[in-house]
Amino acid sequence: MSDDRAMLTDVATGLFRDLCTPEDVVAAEATGWSERLWSALAESGFPYVSVPEEAGGSGGDIADACALLTVAGRFAAPVPLAETGLLGGWLLAAAGLELPEGPLSVAVGRPGDAVELAGGPGAWRLTARVQRVPWGGRSERVALLADAGGDRYVVSAPVASAGVTGGRNLAAEPRDTLEWTDAGLPDDAVGVAPAGVTGDALRLRGALSRAALISGALARVSELTVRYTGERHQFGRPIARFQAVQTHLVTIAEEAQMAGLATEVATLNARPEPGFFDVAAAKAAASEAATIAARASHQAHGAIGMTKEYELGQLSRRLWSWRDEFGSERYWSRELGRQLAEAGADELWPRISTGLGNA
Amino acid sequence: MQFGPTPLSPAEAALRAEVREFLAAELPPDHRPALGFAGRHDPAFSRKLAARGWVGMALPPEYGGHGRSAVERFVVAEELLAAGAPVGAHFVADRQTGPALLHYGTEEQRQRFLPGISAGEIYFSLGMSEPDSGSDLASVRTRATRVEGGWTVTGTKVWTSEAHNNHFFAVLCRTSPMEEGKKHAGLSQLIVDLHADGVRISPIPYIDGSHHFNEVALEDVFVPDDMVLGEIGSGWQQVTSELAYERSGPDRWLSTFPVLREFLREKAGTGVSDEEATVVGRLAARFWAIRQLSLSVARALDAGAAPAIEAALVKEVGTRFEQDLVEALRVAAETELDQGSGSLFGELLAEAVLTSPKYTLQGGTTEILRSVAAKGLSA
Numbered sequence: 081m082s083d084d085r086a087m088l089t090d091v092a093t094g095l096f097r098d099l100c101t102p103e104d105v106v107a108a109e110a111t112g113w114s115e116r117l118w119s120a121l122a123e124s125g126f127p128y129v130s131v132p133e134e135a136g137g138s139g140g141d142i143a144d145a146c147a148l149l150t151v152a153g154r155f156a157a158p159v160p161l162a163e164t165g166l167l168g169g170w171l172l173a174a175a176g177l178e179l180p181e182g183p184l185s186v187a188v189g190r191p192g193d194a195v196e197l198a199g200g201p202g203a204w205r206l207t208a209r210v211q212r213v214p215w216g217g218r219s220e221r222v223a224l225l226a227d228a229g230g231d232r233y234v235v236s237a238p239v240a241s242a243g244v245t246g247g248r249n250l251a252a253e254p255r256d257t258l259e260w261t262d263a264g265l266p267d268d269a270v271g272v273a274p275a276g277v278t279g280d281a282l283r284l285r286g287a288l289s290r291a292a293l294i295s296g297a298l299a300r301v302s303e304l305t306v307r308y309t310g311e312r313h314q315f316g317r318p319i320a321r322f323q324a325v326q327t328h329l330v331t332i333a334e335e336a337q338m339a340g341l342a343t344e345v346a347t348l349n350a351r352p353e354p355g356f357f358d359v360a361a362a363k364a365a366a367s368e369a370a371t372i373a374a375r376a377s378h379q380a381h382g383a384i385g386m387t388k389e390y391e392l393g394q395l396s397r398r399l400w401s402w403r404d405e406f407g408s409e410r411y412w413s414r415e416l417g418r419q420l421a422e423a424g425a426d427e428l429w430p431r432i433s434t435g436l437g438n439a
Numbered sequence: 440m441q442f443g444p445t446p447l448s449p450a451e452a453a454l455r456a457e458v459r460e461f462l463a464a465e466l467p468p469d470h471r472p473a474l475g476f477a478g479r480h481d482p483a484f485s486r487k488l489a490a491r492g493w494v495g496m497a498l499p500p501e502y503g504g505h506g507r508s509a510v511e512r513f514v515v516a517e518e519l520l521a522a523g524a525p526v527g528a529h530f531v532a533d534r535q536t537g538p539a540l541l542h543y544g545t546e547e548q549r550q551r552f553l554p555g556i557s558a559g560e561i562y563f564s565l566g567m568s569e570p571d572s573g574s575d576l577a578s579v580r581t582r583a584t585r586v587e588g589g590w591t592v593t594g595t596k597v598w599t600s601e602a603h604n605n606h607f608f609a610v611l612c613r614t615s616p617m618e619e620g621k622k623h624a625g626l627s628q629l630i631v632d633l634h635a636d637g638v639r640i641s642p643i644p645y646i647d648g649s650h651h652f653n654e655v656a657l658e659d660v661f662v663p664d665d666m667v668l669g670e671i672g673s674g675w676q677q678v679t680s681e682l683a684y685e686r687s688g689p690d691r692w693l694s695t696f697p698v699l700r701e702f703l704r705e706k707a708g709t710g711v712s713d714e715e716a717t718v719v720g721r722l723a724a725r726f727w728a729i730r731q732l733s734l735s736v737a738r739a740l741d742a743g744a745a746p747a748i749e750a751a752l753v754k755e756v757g758t759r760f761e762q763d764l765v766e767a768l769r770v771a772a773e774t775e776l777d778q779g780s781g782s783l784f785g786e787l788l789a790e791a792v793l794t795s796p797k798y799t800l801q802g803g804t805t806e807i808l809r810s811v812a813a814k815g816l817s818a
């Protein structure tokens with residue numbers, strides 16, 4: 081990791097350690113929000129890492145933003161860190177739109193979502209229904225992609241003018257449905273999307289963000305499980321001495337390392353944008369790792385892991401949610417397999433053996 | 440944990456391009472890929488590879504080797520295995536016995552063996568397992584007794600891969616009686632000529648009908664003092680560090696890769712269904728991820744680290760994946776297995792199903808690796 085990035089994650093780790101304890105996470109689950117954590121993050125500029133400074137962001141690149149998300153995942157941080165910068169901030173900045181003061185979210189592109197932009201400069205109108213928007217109801221704006229008159233636009237849609245139907249993921253993180261019905265928009269809320277700013281590109285960034293969150297959570301799950309099984313005694317010895325329990329520890333470590341390294345390589349290769357193969361492989365690996373490691377860790381913990389307060393549940397419920405967001409392991413495996421089949425048998429090994437590129 | 444992202448340097452990438460070019464020229468388009476390092480014994484191929492400097496890469500030039508890094512060796516090994524090249528003759532000597540001789544051998548032994556190993560001409564087997572000693576390797580009963588000028592060895596080794604084709608094997612044996620509670624003391628390694636008097640090699644038919652395994656009976660075999668490997672009494676430390684070297688290379692996750700490639704080739708005409716695409720994509724994603732772990736262990740070795748837990752994790756997850764791949768493709772292909780089906784994919788799949796139990800057994804079973812790794816994790 082570069083020195084700058086290591087410093088960034090150190091500072092972020094300190095901040096989360098103070099303001100995002102397991103108790104804070106429990107409290108935030110009741111309301112779907114932690115104002116204290118969000119204001120501290122916003123003050124530090126972390127949410128806008130990877131958004132260029134010229135556009136009002138904090139600068140840095142995708143790898144920096146994902147390194148922060150890995151820390152956030154480790155602490156089960158109940159805030160739209162990925163949505164505000166890496167996803168929504170990217171869209172707004174690319175289209176030359178202003179970043180909002182408060183949290184920003186993004187339409188994730190669920191099947192059945194509909195966005196209609198009508199009118200034109202001076203008379204933009206928005207009719208849209210977008211589902212499972214992370215912290216949608218809590219955000220100030222939601223970034224949307226819309227096609228109108230043969231052009232693609234980025235819309236910074238104000239949540240104040242939307243109807244909000246609350247939804248949640250398994251970790252009680254808000255995943256809301258937002259609707260705008262023929263809502264008027266000022267000109268500074270609509271900008272032309274430049275080449276490369278597409279739904280597919282957003283999906284890659286979104287999947288990478290979830291892989292990074294998963295990596296962080298898995299690293300913590302691995303530590304927690306090693307610690308707990310070393311402390312818990314049954315039959316007169318620590319349960320970590322039982323071979324069957326050791327199997328769980330090893331499985332968790334393998335999956336956590338594999339997902340972590342794959343994701344890190346994908347983020348480091350994102351110069352400037354993440355590549356399809358890297359993201360598909362990293363998200364498929366991370367989502368599968370989430371499933372396997374959560375199962376093994378719960379098994380090793382016994383009943384204590386099933387309590388609301390114990391940290392494991394905060395992490396596993398997020399893993400069980402993030403693995404499906406922006407495409408499950410099955411989705412990405414299928415997309416990847418299609419492309420590989422099209423490229424043909426002789427391209428397979430050269431592709432698999434292309435890892436981290438040279439800077 | 441020492442896993443970290445690492446790119447190939449331009450020089451390493453250039454080496455890879457050279458190996459790819461060599462393989463494209465050497466392996467005929469219709470060649471039947473070998474599955475894994477033990478797939479096919481082909482001395483002519485080993486010598487050609489050696490002529491390019493790709494055997495004995497880890498050994499220094501003064502012994503005919505090439506003083507290359509662990510990553511360079513990794514790059515060559517992964518290309519060979521991905522292509523299914525027939526590396527069985529020299530692989531064990533190259534991976535394991537050569538480095539052990541360099542480390543523990545006398546100057547005379549290095550002069551005697553290392554140039555031949557690097558030339559792809561001297562081949563070694565491993566003489567560890569016995570009928571009553573598998574995972575509990577320290578319980579071996581093969582015994583060496585001191586005699587004038589050397590030792591005489593008596594005992595039986597089993598599962599000795601390719602003993603009938605190779606020249607020597609390093610035998611783990613007892614050189615002093617086992618003392619209560621000191622099981623790891625009193626063991627030594629001797630280099631035994633597989634053609635010496637008193638060595639009897641009998642085939643043990645392998646599960647696919649081929650001749651791979653042997654029983655090697657040793658009856659009062661004379662081993663001169665200059666064939667003792669390392670210190671008398673240090674056999675256990677030597678063998679366990681040898682196991683650490685061999686643990687996490689591409690031979691622990693790439694063995695069944697050719698089956699996946701041939702699956703795609705077979706599908707070239709018809710395209711893949713959604714279900715098949717999902718299987719292919721998942722396997723490719725895991726190959727990509729596991730490869731990064733394995734490469735990062737090689738990089739750590741070059742930096743002078745001793746990534747023992749990492750190596751055990753890579754082998755544990757990699758060898759399970761080698762098996763996993765076979766079953767995933769079998770289900771996707773909806774075929775009946777037949778070693779003579781006439782389709783390259785079908786035949787490779789059949790071979791892989793028959794032989795894949797070995798991946799999680801040889802070189803330390805999954806269960807043993809887990810306890811090595813778990814002890815490290817909990818430490």
Ligand SMILES: Cc1cc2nc3c(=O)[nH]c(=O)nc-3n(C[C@H](O)[C@H](O)[C@H](O)COP(=O)(O)OP(=O)(O)OC[C@H]3O[C@@H](n4cnc5c(N)ncnc54)[C@H](O)[C@@H]3O)c2cc1C
Pocket residue numbers: 323564565566567568569572573574575597598599600601796797800801802803804805806807
């Ligand atoms: C294809 C192939 C090639 C081989 N080639 C060679 C060779 O060239 N030279 C050579 O010396 N050997 C060779 N071997 C042998 C190999 O090293 C052994 O198979 C291996 O060490 C396991 O020993 P075993 O087969 O006796 O099984 P065992 O040790 O009897 O194990 C049987 C089962 O019990 C489990 N078990 C044993 N002890 C424990 C424990 N403490 N905790 C938990 N589980 C345990 C094992 O994991 C395994 O599941 C080869 C094996 C194969 C399959």
